[in-house]
Amino acid sequence: MATQPVPPESEVSAPSELPDPPDLSELDVVLDGSDDLPPGMPPGEPPDDQEGAELTLGEHLNEIRQRLTVAVLTLVLTTVITLIFASTILDYLLEPGRQALPEFRPIYxxxxxxxxAYIKISLMLGLAGAMPVIVYQIYAFIHPGLTRAERKWIMPIVGLATxxxxxxxxxxxxxxxxxxxxxxxNFGQDIADPQVRINNYIDMLTRFVIWTGIIFELPLFLMxxxxxxxxTSRxxxxxxxxxxxxxxxxxxxxxxxxxxxxxxxxxVPTMGLFVLGVALVRLVENRTVIPVIESDLDEEDDDDNDPEPQPA
Known part of the structure; x- marks a missing residue:
């Protein structure tokens, strides 16, 4: 069998050269977002003011569940504690009735x-005792979405309202x-003997205390x-x-x-609260109460109105 002649090396076609691999360093920078991070922060970690924005719906629901669990457990704990001392508390609440009428003794x-009546007193006082924790859980949940001025003033306002x-x-x-x-x-004591049901006594006292507390919020409401x-004050x-x-x-x-x-x-105290509210409105008009809020809002507006730097 005749063998075919082998062509010389000069005539053998050389393989085509492969293109250089692309430079992925710029792509890595874009993916990591390190250009947008403050100096000194490693790539992949968002700044503090962007953590709330990166939570998904499931993470928000999980946070709500956790904070609601803490609030409910605190309410249960304070209610149980007040239930232990409910007898002493109830006896103290009935003392004004004994002072008004020495033979006063409620019935059921x-x-x-x-x-x-025991459970009602325990729930109300337990809710009052757990309210600081409940308010804190609400504040901690909405805190990432508040502005700088709102974060500075929301807790003092809540404290004053409390x-x-x-x-x-x-x-x-x-x-x-x-x-x-x-x-x-004592209105009809010479004709009939008062027989006060204990639930009626607790209900009237509760409504009176709650509505009077709401009326005392009038100055803050007017402010x-x-x-x-x-x-306006005028x-x-x-x-x-x-x-x-x-x-x-x-x-x-x-x-x-x-x-x-x-x-x-x-x-008479309600009229005094109205006068106090007018005085607070006057202070607001003179900008002696909330100048910090306005300065913070002005700074935020200036930051929002700053023109974006144009690329070179």
């Missing part, structure tokens, strides 16, 4: 009436409740309206006649009795 006409509500509740129990009971228990420009002062009428109407709705003495005890 249902088998679960007294147990219901103090105002507590002062209103204390005023209702120690100042407004005793004369109201004295009037109600908020003045801060957003809905009312306009509020021009409504002083309506303020007096409204104070007595609120007192008539809130107080459990219809005697003018108890209603006056509630109406």
């Amino acid at each position: 006409t249902e088998l679960l009436g007294f147990i219901g 103090v105002a509500f507590a002062c209103g509740g204390a005023f209702a129990f120690f100042i407004g409740w005793p004369p109201a009971l004295t009037f109600l228990l 908020g309206l003045g801060a957003i420009g809905l009312v 306009k509020l002062l021009g409504m002083w006649r309506w303020a007096i009428i409204g104070s007595f109407l609120l007192a008539a709705l809130v107080t459990p009795s219809i005697d003018p003495v108890t209603q006056t005890f509630v109406a």
